[in-house]
């Protein structure tokens with residue numbers, strides 16, 4: 495598995511202000527459940543830190559992280575959800591990204607995010623098994 499060493503900070507958004515907006519959107523829409531550092535809540539909310547960067551090693555995983563209900567059904571626009579997802583990847587998974595990682599765009603998110611999964615656990619299991627089969631060291635089962 496090839497991991498990128500490049501920090502996302504310079505590639506995922508043009509301006510520092512964009513990162514600040516994305517962080518504010520994370521705080522307002524996601525942090526209440528996922529925690530300030532993506533740590534989650536043991537037994538209830540899966541950790542994003544140390545996990546989210548591994549999902550983007552497959553196209554199914556790339557879809558998974560924007561189609562889970564918390565992301566898919568959020569009030570964020572497609573552009574805003576793309577920016578929040580790029581922020582989470584940069585802050586919680588920067589050292590796990592594939593070497594050819596491309597930041598999400600609003601149009602990609604628009605194509606992927608709906609409908610929200612009705613059975614997240616089943617989809618997640620399939621996504622994780624496929625990634626593991628390709629040697630990506632997915633960590634957290636639940």
Ligand code: HEC
Pocket residue numbers: 520523524525526527528538539540541542545546558559560562563564565568570578579614618
């Ligand atoms: C009400 C609590 C809650 C909020 C708010 C929330 N989530 Fe979640 N999130 C969860 C739960 C619970 C899961 C586990 C899957 C499920 O049951 O939906 C999850 C799973 C995820 C996952 C997949 C993690 C994994 O390892 O499977 C991602 C990515 C994610 N959420 C992103 C977001 C984003 C982005 C936002 C804000 C726009 C957000 N979530 C808001 C509760 C929440």
